[in-house]
Amino acid sequence: MNAIPSAPAVQTVHVPLGERAYDILIGPGLIARAGAEIASRLKGRRAAIVTDEHVAPLYLEALLASLDAAGIAAAKVVLPAGEKTKSFEHLITVCDKVLEARVERNDCVIALGGGVIGDLTGFAAGIVRRGVRFVQVPTSLLAQVDSSVGGKTGINSRHGKNLIGVFHQPDLVLADADVLNTLSEREFRAGYAEVAKYGLIDKPDFFAWLEANWKAVFAGGSARIEAIATSCQAKADVVVADERENGQRALLNLGHTFGHALEAATAYDSRRLVHGEGVSIGMVLAHEFSARMNLASPDDARRVEKHLKEVGLPTRMSEIPGELPPAETLMDAIAQDKKVKNGKLTFILTRGIGQSFVADDVPASEVISFLREKHP
Numbered sequence: 001m002n003a004i005p006s007a008p009a010v011q012t013v014h015v016p017l018g019e020r021a022y023d024i025l026i027g028p029g030l031i032a033r034a035g036a037e038i039a040s041r042l043k044g045r046r047a048a049i050v051t052d053e054h055v056a057p058l059y060l061e062a063l064l065a066s067l068d069a070a071g072i073a074a075a076k077v078v079l080p081a082g083e084k085t086k087s088f089e090h091l092i093t094v095c096d097k098v099l100e101a102r103v104e105r106n107d108c109v110i111a112l113g114g115g116v117i118g119d120l121t122g123f124a125a126g127i128v129r130r131g132v133r134f135v136q137v138p139t140s141l142l143a144q145v146d147s148s149v150g151g152k153t154g155i156n157s158r159h160g161k162n163l164i165g166v167f168h169q170p171d172l173v174l175a176d177a178d179v180l181n182t183l184s185e186r187e188f189r190a191g192y193a194e195v196a197k198y199g200l201i202d203k204p205d206f207f208a209w210l211e212a213n214w215k216a217v218f219a220g221g222s223a224r225i226e227a228i229a230t231s232c233q234a235k236a237d238v239v240v241a242d243e244r245e246n247g248q249r250a251l252l253n254l255g256h257t258f259g260h261a262l263e264a265a266t267a268y269d270s271r272r273l274v275h276g277e278g279v280s281i282g283m284v285l286a287h288e289f290s291a292r293m294n295l296a297s298p299d300d301a302r303r304v305e306k307h308l309k310e311v312g313l314p315t316r317m318s319e320i321p322g323e324l325p326p327a328e329t330l331m332d333a334i335a336q337d338k339k340v341k342n343g344k345l346t347f348i349l350t351r352g353i354g355q356s357f358v359a360d361d362v363p364a365s366e367v368i369s370f371l372r373e374k375h376p
């Protein structure tokens with residue numbers, strides 16, 4: 001990693017996916033520029049903005065004004081905030097609103113919000129008229145570093161997390177760093193778990209840089225933009241190599257097999273657990289499980305836990321408020337994971353910091369006895 005640059009400026013990460021290629025712009029003032037950026041890239045002059053009730057009062061007017069100034073007429077839909085919004089009920093609302101607004105294939109649907117709004121809106125954009133243009137304006141750290149990039153969209157099912165959805169790449173991502181100033185500390189930390197994830201997958205230098213510079217990242221300014229851009233570049237590289245997760249894209253799931261099971265076990269109740277917190281606990285579990293399988297040193301798991309704890313993230317299942325179901329129920333959720341092939345479990349395991357790999361055919365018996373140990 002480089003030293004922290006002095007002045008925050010807009011950085012561009014290009015995602016070279018052939019006819020689905022797009023830019024991710026990261027920096028200050030991008031909501032004010034959104035209309036101009038969209039108008040210069042897309043032919044349509046109509047849009048539908050989807051946002052949530054926390055983000056709407058903060059940024060919707062500014063986005064509408066920017067679109068209006070660029071000659072783009074926009075409809076809007078404001079949904080409840082939180083993970084439970086990733087549901088069929090709200091998908092229907094968004095699809096109806098987009099159709100009512102006569103958004104055509106060359107027009108666009110804009111997600112203004114965190115990963116919940118991005119995943120839901122991207123799914124709607126992928127299925128209305130069999131696919132309309134899609135612009136991500138991510139407003140949470142998690143959405144800026146992860147969910148707005150790569151084209152995974154979807155909703156949750158009673159059978160588990162993100163089980164219904166499509167791949168639908170955005171045409172543009174506008175990550176306005178200024179908006180992170182209104183994000184709660186808890187949500188900022190949750191997004192940070194996904195930032196740390198990139199270091200733990202295959203960027204040990206980035207992880208070490210985060211250990212040294214996390215306070216500057218939390219404080220804002222250039223270090224934050226640097227961390228967001230590094231994360232987006234890391235994700236873009238993986239997505240370009242394996243857009244539809246036939247192999248190595250599964251690395252981006254580090255910590256998620258356990259994390260998603262915990263989200264399902266807490267009924268997607270954000271008072272108990274949010275996605276990034278589940279990923280934080282899941283990444284520690286993945287490192288501990290790797291040590292238990294004699295793949296990595298227990299010191300690596302301790303180092304990961306130390307850093308995540310230091311920034312204030314939960315690292316243990318016991319930190320989740322309220323009762324958790326037994327290990328067997330967590331296993332049921334894990335068995336519904338999309339990485340399961342022919343009934344065999346796939347986990348992202350590690351040989352050390354920044355040395356993650358995709359492990360097919362992980363014995364369920366090992367996982368259940370590990371879970372029983374961790375959650376007696």
Ligand SMILES: NC(=O)c1ccc[n+]([C@@H]2O[C@H](COP(=O)([O-])OP(=O)(O)OC[C@H]3O[C@@H](n4cnc5c(N)ncnc54)[C@H](O)[C@@H]3O)[C@@H](O)[C@H]2O)c1
Binds near residue numbers: 148179
């Ligand atoms: N598609 C992908 O590749 C991908 C990647 C990672 C996570 N995800 C999904 O993303 C979701 C989590 O996203 P999230 O952490 O952004 O959650 P979220 O969308 O629920 O946002 C977190 C909270 O912050 C609020 N908020 C967002 N931006 C704000 C701002 N600027 N100021 C004040 N409040 C703001 C929201 O209203 C919400 O209450 C999960 O559903 C997860 O599965 C998807």
Ligand SMILES: O=C(O)C(=O)C[C@@H](O)[C@H](O)[C@H](O)COP(=O)(O)O
Binds near residue numbers: 252
């Ligand atoms: O983009 C990906 O690929 C990821 O796995 C990123 C994850 O951080 C994200 O939570 C994603 O939604 C998980 O996907 P899923 O396929 O496990 O539902």
Ligand SMILES: [Zn+2]
Binds near residue numbers: 146
């Ligand atoms: Zn995630």
